[in-house]
Amino acid sequence: MTTTSAFPALDGVLFFPVTPFTAGDRVDIPALKQHVDERVAAGPGGVFIGCGTGEFHALSAGEYADVVRAGVEATAGRVPVLAGVGGPLGHARECVAAAVSAGVDGLLVMPPYLVRGPQDGVASYIEAIAASTDLPIIAYHRGSAQLTLPTVERLLDLPTLMGIKDGVGDVALAQQFVRAARTHGRSDVQFFNGLLTAEASQSAYRAIGIPLYSSAVFAMAPEIALAFYSAYEAxxxxxxxxxxxxxxxxxxxxxxxxxxxxxxxxxxxxxxxxxxxxxxxxxxxxxxxxxxxxxxxxxxxxxxxxx
Structure with missing residues (x-):
């Protein structure tokens, strides 16, 4: 099959910024830009703006657009920037349009909230988001969007699928996902350990062929996250x-x-x-x-x- 060859190259510690709020509960763009700029200078492998750590669930569409634009501007092309999209499909499509306008390099497709559909519906949700943009997407396996092996095999037919992020913690199932990608000839698909405090479980993920992980700790203490990653790599x-x-x-x-x-x-x-x-x-x-x-x-x- 034909796949996208221009996927962002991700490596190292993946950074998920917080979204700062003022005392008046407005998004603090200057603080966000400072947060992103300082952390990118520390050397992450990529920035995931407006995702779970960034309280995507609590942002209006307008706030989201401002957050993603600020993240892209503060990163200034030093590493790839991916933005979170998800929730109600209509809202997700609005977020896709805002992220494309801001100039992100890819999207992390988070779950729809409240409702839980069958596997066909989950796959269709991700496919609908993929159909709304040419940007590479990462499917987030967690919550109301937990994936089965047949669903992953279906998603592997999406040429813009660049990755799957595991937030469930079923290592045996995750290994099946990795092997399915190999069987489908999708060596371009990257897998991520997206569990909370992923460092605590990363040795198990690396053993099944998943070397990448998200680090929430990097947002608050990059020196700790980087020192652990250095020991992990060595x-x-x-x-x-x-x-x-x-x-x-x-x-x-x-x-x-x-x-x-x-x-x-x-x-x-x-x-x-x-x-x-x-x-x-x-x-x-x-x-x-x-x-x-x-x-x-x-x-x-x-x-x-x-x-």
């Missing part, structure tokens, strides 16, 4: 274990105390780093003062290990 299991035992595993425990903390804690960590990005929008909640103190101690430990 096969330094002793150093990886130290990060896992003293930083990532305690971070996961703190994260799991409250629904939505996969975003809320990252935003708190960015604030601890000196950039005022505001809180999260409902239905998410911000961590308590005591929880922020625990996070600060963990970040101090992580930075000590990184140094």
């Amino acid at each position: 096969g330094d299991e002793v150093r990886q274990d130290q990060f896992l035992d003293e930083f990532f595993t305690p971070l996961v425990r703190l994260r799991d105390t409250t629904p939505g903390f996969a975003v809320s804690l990252i935003k708190a960590g960015v604030r601890l780093g000196g950039l005022e990005v505001g809180g999260v929008r409902p239905p998410l909640t911000s961590p308590t003062h005591a929880q922020v103190e625990v996070l600060a101690e963990l970040l101090s430990t992580g930075r000590r290990i990184a140094a």
Whole structure:
């Protein structure tokens, strides 16, 4: 089959920016540009703007357009920029148009919200988004858009499918997806570990042929994320274990105390780093003062290990 040859080249730590809000609950574009510019300078392999960590679910179509445009401008062509699209199909199509206008390099197709359709409907949803643009797309396997092997085999017929991001954690199923791509001759399709705090599970994903992962930690502490990635690339299991035992595993425990903390804690960590990005929008909640103190101690430990 004919596939797209101009897929963005992604490598290294993948950066998912937060979306800053002012005290008046408006998107803070200057803070967002500073956040993206500083983190891109640290050396990620790509920027995923307006996605889960960026509170895509809480943005209006107009806010989304502003966020994506600011992300592209702040990145300034240094690495590829992909934007999240999803939710109601009509809204997703509006987001596609805004992302295309902003000049992104690709799209991460997130799930439709509230409703859960059969596999034919999930595939049709992703196909409908793909049909609205020539941009490469990544299908996000999670939530109300969990994929089966037959659905992945169907999606592999999309010439603009550049990747599948796994947010479910079924490693055996993920391995079947990887093997299906090989069988279909789709060596151009990339697979990503998109689990929350992906570093905690990445060794298992690498073993099944999925070397890429998203790092929410990079948004708040790039030095920690990069130091772990360096140990991961070098096969330094002793150093990886130290990060896992003293930083990532305690971070996961703190994260799991409250629904939505996969975003809320990252935003708190960015604030601890000196950039005022505001809180999260409902239905998410911000961590308590005591929880922020625990996070600060963990970040101090992580930075000590990184140094």
